[in-house]
Amino acid sequence: MTLLLPALQSPTGPAASREAARFGDLSLTYGDLAVASTALAARIADAGRVAVWATPTPETVIAVVAALRAGVPVVPLNPRTGESELAHILADSAPTAVLAGPDDELPPGLERLRQVTVDARTAAPSGAPDDIGEAGPEDPALIVYTSGTTGPPKGAVLPRRAVAASLDALEDAWGWTGDDVLVHALPLFHVHGLILGVLGPLRRGGSVRHLGKFSPDGVARELGSGGTMLFGVPTMYHRLAEALDGWAGDAERDSLTRALSGARLLVSGSAALPVHDHERIAAATGRRVIERYGMTETLMNTGIRADGAPRPGTVGPPLAGVELRLAEEDGTVLDEPGAIGEIQVRGPNLFTGYLNRPDATAAAHTTDGWFRTGDVGTVDPDGYVTIVGRKATDxxxxxxxxxxxxxxxxxxxxxxxxxxxxxxxxxxxxxxxxxxxxxxxxxxxxxxxxxxxxxxxxxxxxxxxxxxxxxxxxxxxxxxxxxxxxxxxxx
CATH class of the missing domain: 3.30.300.30 (ANL, C-terminal domain)
Incomplete structure (x- = not known):
């Protein structure tokens, strides 16, 4: 299997001096991240499974990268998770250690785990081995818990194969290269913020700049000083549209307009971006926001291509390697124009199943192997998908x-x-x-x-x-x- 993060294989290689990640005034080069993650990987290689207290900090990046390099599955924990939900996740995933920053205050329930402190400001020991063997393509990379809207959260087991397939499909769709600098302010405990927002740039050999906390001026600053791509959710783009409207004539508005206009890609995901906000941003900047569609269990399914026609209200055609169809509640496959049905997908981007839940895994798939997304949509004659909403609520x-x-x-x-x-x-x-x-x-x-x-x-x-x-x-x-x-x- 191709290495998941090839640019990190050697702390002294040609990419060592390139910036890998920046959080505020703290920057990690590929050399820094290679050495720090190698040293940490050696400490957790026998852990079996680790939890990561996923704050928006460089410590989270080091922790996740180290676990992936050690072949140890990662369970990202939302620092805002409530006590009962956290207890369920820990009991279900059974990690043996928790990786956290030196200033993190961990809640009750984590004290029984081995505490491994990760400090981005502390240099890793010299002489750490730089030869780490890769796990296999079907080995789990992460166990990401769903939101639990229909019961206790379920742990979606994401193999290394799915992570690589989704990120490579986005490389194809978006022309994503090592020259791209991604700006985002998303949480790092879910697919969008962690896999796309952190592992995506690292797999390409590019850079990620995390704002820590979203703000229009932060977006303007980072896109205006070398950022090429922006990942966000509809709430963020709505606030950018409001800022473009509300700062009319101000220097701040002009700075934000220039920054958004100069970005190579503006990408929204995790929910539908209202057409009204699409139009406001396009009118002010001349740039279109593109959308993509994915979920925890499938990673990325569809996306507007960088060289494709931007079409507000749609999420583009299926990505390379992904098959998509619509079906009625009784399983009838729909192929007539304008049909509305449940979106079902299959491909190398899919999870291997829900942890400890063979019943739920079976229920989520059709007898012929398609994953039932629970989302309802339509497909245009040219393959563009429009999401109507969740079958249960929309x-x-x-x-x-x-x-x-x-x-x-x-x-x-x-x-x-x-x-x-x-x-x-x-x-x-x-x-x-x-x-x-x-x-x-x-x-x-x-x-x-x-x-x-x-x-x-x-x-x-x-x-x-x-x-x-x-x-x-x-x-x-x-x-x-x-x-x-x-x-x-x-x-």
Missing amino acids: LIKSGGYKIGAGEIENVLLAHPGVREVAVTGEEDPDLGERVVAWVVATDPDSPPPAEELTDRVAAHLAPHKRPRTVRYLDALPRNDLGKIMKRSLRA
Whole structure:
């Protein structure tokens, strides 16, 4: 198997002086990271499985890279995880050690594990061996826990094969090279922030600059000083669009505009980016944000190509090596134009299964080997995929129609009086489900009338898609990735 992180094989090789990762004023070259990770790999080689207290710091990068180089599976832990969820993850994954920074305060439950301190400011011992054997392609690289929206979180076992396949497919789609400098501020305990955002640049021999905490001025600073790519979630791009609008005429706005205009790629993922924000950013910068579609169990499935046509509202065609189809609830494969069905995928990007859950693994796959994503979408004649939403929360069956929440949300977001919106279905004795819009008004003291909003949807889409109920909120509930938690609204 090709080495997962080839640029780190030698601390004195030709790439040693190149910057690998930067967090604030602390920069790690490939030589620094090779030596530090090799020394740490030797300390944990017999650990069996390790947990990493995944703070947005260089210590997390060193810890994860060391474990991968030692062939030891990594369980990234969200530092904001609650006590009961953390206890479940530890009991289920059974790590023998936890890797954390010198200043990290670990919660109860981790004290029984061997504590391994990782300090990015402390030089690794000289003379550490630089010859580390690679594990096999099917050996687990990471065990990443799902959000647990339908029960206790499940550990998705991601083999090295899946990590390499997804990152190489993105290299093909985006022309990703060692010259790229990626800017992001995503958490490092999930696929988007850790695998794409950290391992992606390292596999290419490029660089990642992590902001620590997202801010428009941080994005402007790093993209304006050599950054070529930006990875973010819709909440971040919404805030960038707001900054471009709100800083009109200011030096800060001009700096942000120049930085975004000069980026090679602006990529959004983890949830759908509203068309309204697509258009605002494009109007201000002349650059289009592109989207891709993936999930914990599959890594990356589709993506707009760098040399392809940007199409707001879609997530592009399947990536190299990925097969994708739509299916009805009874398993019927859908291939007619405009069909709406569950997205199912297969390919080298898939996980090997849920840890300790053969029942859940079997239930997540069809009898002919396709993974059931639980997402609903459509496929254009040219292969571009549009995500309608999650089957459980975003597909509304009302009056005999299948209605996708996303298209209604995009229409409402284009109303100047709507700052944020979420659309859900609610049980209705006549319709089966009725459409409900949860609205955060631009001016809370003067929200747009409900009738005005429902009429807008009926005029732009179709009368049966109009919300039957409009509810006003001060804010929408969101998780750590900025995704709207629709189950909380429905509850």
